[in-house]
Amino acid sequence: MTLVELTQQLADMAWGPHMLILLVGGGLFFLIYSCFVPFRYVGHAINIVRGKYPDDGADGHISHAGALSSAMAGTVGMGNIGSVAVAIMVGGPGAIFWMWISAIVGMATKFFTCTLAIMYRGRDEEGQVQGGPMYIITQGLGKKWRFLAVFFCVVGLVGNFPLFNSNQLVQIIREWLFIKPGFYPTAQSTFALDLALGIVVMLIVASVILGGIKRIALVATKVVPLMILIYMGCAFYVIITHITEIPYYFKLIITEAFSLNSVGGGILGTMLIGIRRAAFSNEAGIGTEVMAHGSAKTNEPVKEGLVAMLGPAIDTLLVCTATAMIILISGVWQGTEAEGVNLSAQAFNVTMPGVGPYLLILCVVFFSISTIFTQAFYGGQCFAFLFGRRHIRFYQYFYLLAILFAATASLQEIVNIIDAAYALMAIPTMTSAILLAPKVREAAKKYFAKLAASS
Numbered sequence: 001m002t003l004v005e006l007t008q009q010l011a012d013m014a015w016g017p018h019m020l021i022l023l024v025g026g027g028l029f030f031l032i033y034s035c036f037v038p039f040r041y042v043g044h045a046i047n048i049v050r051g052k053y054p055d056d057g058a059d060g061h062i063s064h065a066g067a068l069s070s071a072m073a074g075t076v077g078m079g080n081i082g083s084v085a086v087a088i089m090v091g092g093p094g095a096i097f098w099m100w101i102s103a104i105v106g107m108a109t110k111f112f113t114c115t116l117a118i119m120y121r122g123r124d125e126e127g128q129v130q131g132g133p134m135y136i137i138t139q140g141l142g143k144k145w146r147f148l149a150v151f152f153c154v155v156g157l158v159g160n161f162p163l164f165n166s167n168q169l170v171q172i173i174r175e176w177l178f179i180k181p182g183f184y185p186t187a188q189s190t191f192a193l194d195l196a197l198g199i200v201v202m203l204i205v206a207s208v209i210l211g212g213i214k215r216i217a218l219v220a221t222k223v224v225p226l227m228i229l230i231y232m233g234c235a236f237y238v239i240i241t242h243i244t245e246i247p248y249y250f251k252l253i254i255t256e257a258f259s260l261n262s263v264g265g266g267i268l269g270t271m272l273i274g275i276r277r278a279a280f281s282n283e284a285g286i287g288t289e290v291m292a293h294g295s296a297k298t299n300e301p302v303k304e305g306l307v308a309m310l311g312p313a314i315d316t317l318l319v320c321t322a323t324a325m326i327i328l329i330s331g332v333w334q335g336t337e338a339e340g341v342n343l344s345a346q347a348f349n350v351t352m353p354g355v356g357p358y359l360l361i362l363c364v365v366f367f368s369i370s371t372i373f374t375q376a377f378y379g380g381q382c383f384a385f386l387f388g389r390r391h392i393r394f395y396q397y398f399y400l401l402a403i404l405f406a407a408t409a410s411l412q413e414i415v416n417i418i419d420a421a422y423a424l425m426a427i428p429t430m431t432s433a434i435l436l437a438p439k440v441r442e443a444a445k446k447y448f449a450k451l452a453a454s455s
Helices: 003-014 017-033 037-049 064-073 082-091 094-119 133-141 143-159 163-179 191-209 212-241 243-257 266-282 288-293 301-330 341-351 356-387 389-408 411-435 437-454
Strands: none
Touching (some): 017 094, 017 411, 017 437, 037 301, 082 094, 082 266, 082 341, 094 133, 094 243, 094 266, 094 288, 094 411, 094 437, 133 143, 133 288, 133 411, 143 356, 143 411, 163 191, 163 341, 163 356, 163 389, 163 411, 191 389, 212 243, 212 356, 243 266, 243 301, 266 301, 266 411, 288 356, 301 341, 356 389, 411 437
């Protein structure tokens, strides 16, 4: 059995129908259990991000905007570009519909998990406030549940390695900046080029991640919003210039989602592929987002839950849909051997000839590297919980070396490893959130009542 086949079996086992029940079923539970109340306060959530409700003197390390930007730096990237391409190639257009459903229930999931992130923060051995599923479990459920916190951190170390983003970043730079212009002779025997590009990425990442979450948040708040604007500007141009085709492709997405003969293997197969890719896109229920929002400078848990709720709306409903439209309109998803981000680059080349791939490369570079920054923080949090913060430099050095491995590995191996780890991370995250959901609903009632009284 090859490594690809072995990792594929592992990923398929981890992403069985039970994950459909856990992530989508759990998200539906949160949606109904909250009586849809958080969704009525989207405007209030935006005002919190804008700094209208400051938390002077509160515990934490970064602002609400910094927490949202850091969390989105970990999601708006290859999960929205390369992962959408993977979803369409493996599951067909119908997989996008299930990504949308996952995002909608994911908004409710993030409200609950990230409210808990502030409600049950812990302190490390240096006395610094920290947040994440491991602290929610130990602080909220008690020490007898510590095994679940340890399990999350172990699989979190693997799930947050910079594998997918590093691999796809090197791939698109190699293909479009070296091989296609003729600076590198062929696509064969590219190990030396991939390694050199990996070293460059590694050095850039090292300059930021060794400075901790404050430096990561500083870079993310400047880079992520600008790149989203550029990317969405490209998508807007493609959609406007093909506006008559848009209704057809939306209809195709919906009909394929419920087709018994879909590429993904019927309704259930397409559904699982869409949810699998959405988990990588918005991370709702996975637990990584909890660590970013757990660092927010606030003592009001519900405020951070509202801020976190905005994430899936932006990165999956907006950015992923834009990517899907570009790929579907281009037609390159039919009859091509391209995979991941290279498929997206081909789509940009068809819909925006000449300049398209290079605008995509600009976005991919910043999206990918900012995601790698944030994943380093997530993995570092898991490592610190297991082994202590004083040893975190060892993890960071190993993390940087993992970039070199990812730069020279195959895409399928990478996708399978990360998929399996993400599925396993969701088990402790969703379990603890469901068990502690009454605490969130109680806090939400008090917060919204106080907000109504002050208005």
